[in-house]
Amino acid sequence: MNASLSKSTKIKAYTVAFLLIIIMVTTSVIMKDPEVILPEIAAMAIGMWVYREAGWIRQPSKIFIAPSVTAGIGFAVNQLNISYLGKVILTLVLIMLFLRIIKSNLAPSIATGLLPLVMNSVEWTFMLSVLFFTFILMLGVQTLGLNKGIEKKVRIQYKYMNVFLLLNVIWIGLIWIVGFPQLAVIPPVLVVVYEVLQKPMYNGKMAVKQVVSLTISATVGSFLYFTIDSWIIITILSILLMLILLKIVGIRLPAVYAFPLIPFVFPEEIVAKLPIAAFIASVFFFGSVLAYKKLEKLFRSKINQVNE
Numbered sequence: 001m002n003a004s005l006s007k008s009t010k011i012k013a014y015t016v017a018f019l020l021i022i023i024m025v026t027t028s029v030i031m032k033d034p035e036v037i038l039p040e041i042a043a044m045a046i047g048m049w050v051y052r053e054a055g056w057i058r059q060p061s062k063i064f065i066a067p068s069v070t071a072g073i074g075f076a077v078n079q080l081n082i083s084y085l086g087k088v089i090l091t092l093v094l095i096m097l098f099l100r101i102i103k104s105n106l107a108p109s110i111a112t113g114l115l116p117l118v119m120n121s122v123e124w125t126f127m128l129s130v131l132f133f134t135f136i137l138m139l140g141v142q143t144l145g146l147n148k149g150i151e152k153k154v155r156i157q158y159k160y161m162n163v164f165l166l167l168n169v170i171w172i173g174l175i176w177i178v179g180f181p182q183l184a185v186i187p188p189v190l191v192v193v194y195e196v197l198q199k200p201m202y203n204g205k206m207a208v209k210q211v212v213s214l215t216i217s218a219t220v221g222s223f224l225y226f227t228i229d230s231w232i233i234i235t236i237l238s239i240l241l242m243l244i245l246l247k248i249v250g251i252r253l254p255a256v257y258a259f260p261l262i263p264f265v266f267p268e269e270i271v272a273k274l275p276i277a278a279f280i281a282s283v284f285f286f287g288s289v290l291a292y293k294k295l296e297k298l299f300r301s302k303i304n305q306v307n308e
Contacts, residue, residue: 010050016140017045018239024133025235025261035119035126039261040067040111040187041133042239047108047254049140055105055195057147058154063138064131066106070095070113071130078116085172087117088184092168096161105156107194111187111258118185119265160197167193167288171281182270183277188255188262189214193285202293209251211282214259216245218278221260222271231264 005013021042028036047053048063057063077091095113099105112130119126141147168190175184192210196202220241224234238260246253259278263271270277 005052013050014046014243017049020045020133020136021239021257021261022232022235024129025231025264028264029231031125033123033125034264035121035123036129037261037264038112038115038129038133039258039265040108040115040191041137042261043111043188043191043254043256043258044108044134044137046257048137048146051252051254052146053254054150055154055198056108057141058150058152059104060138060141060147062102062104062106063141064134066099066102066104066109067112067134068127068130069098070109071116071127073098074113074116075121075127078121084117084181085176085184088114088172089169091117092165096165100156100158100161103153103156105154105198107191110194111191114185114187114190115265118187157198160194163292164194164197167285170288171284174284180273180277182267183273183281186262186274186278186281188217188258189278189281189285191258192253192255193289196286196289197292202290204290206251207286207290209249210253210286211279213245213249213251213253213256214282215275215279217242217256217259218262219275220245221263222274224260225263225271234260 024041025037028034044056044063044067048057073094074091077087077094080087080090082090091113092110095110099109112134115121116126172184175181192214196206196210221234221238224238228234228237239257242256242260245256262274266274
């Protein structure tokens with residue numbers, strides 16, 4: 001968490017972010033429409049309003065534009081008469097292309113783009129929900145000036161977009177082989193994977209913490225979903241439990257706030273498999289990123305030795 005924030009400011013930020021998450025779920029319950037729920041909005045609310053992640057808030061307009069357009073991409077692709085895995089690959093490619101065009105690294109846009117496929121979204125309430133909640137997030141950042149002092153433009157390593165796509169193609173291939181195509185997309189994991197790829201430094205200790213946190217988050221979400229009837233109570237409990245989890249593990253990981261909401265939008269037969277799927281996907285992706293980063297570092301050192 002941003003160490004410069006006072007305790008009272010942190011409490012206020014958490015309170016407002018939590019209220020937004022609860023309002024979203026409550027609206028879904030009242031409307032009896034699960035497509036109103038966007039798990040990544042929970043992660044974005046914490047990441048932007050509480051953690052104030054520079055990479056997410058440096059260009060406030062893109063908080064609204066990027067997720068809304070990628071959601072539109074996913075929504076449109078979902079209407080095509082092709083296989084689910086084909087939709088996933090096509091959507092990922094289009095998302096990466098769009099982010100490159102607008103020169104943005106807003107990782108949550110990946111989740112909003114893939115969510116229509118996971119939900120098999122066909123109702124326009126999904127798109128309206130994305131537009132509304134991303135606008136609120138953008139408004140909060142702009143009104144409070146949370147991006148002040150943050151450099152508006154940074155150099156984006158586009159090669160990591162290709163690495164991200166390659167890892168996803170390999171994962172999708174493995175999922176297809178074992179016969180669980182519905183688990184090809186686990187949005188919270190993919191968002192974190194894309195983020196760590198862009199970071200210059202990554203180590204095994206952080207990878208383990210991320211695997212543990214995401215697996216526990218998925219487990220808590222699935223357990224609460226099957227044991228408590230009220231989605232609102234589940235949301236409140238999961239928010240508090242995720243806060244405690246991150247305090248114990250000692251990392252900032254907005255994605256854990258998204259995972260407990262995933263059961264609300266995933267097919268019910270998949271929810272029971274979510275904890276083990278989150279664990280396996282996390283081990284595969286973060287292990288692959290760690291191996292890639294080590295190879296990259298070794299390659300750079302050899303080049304430097306040759307140049308010397």
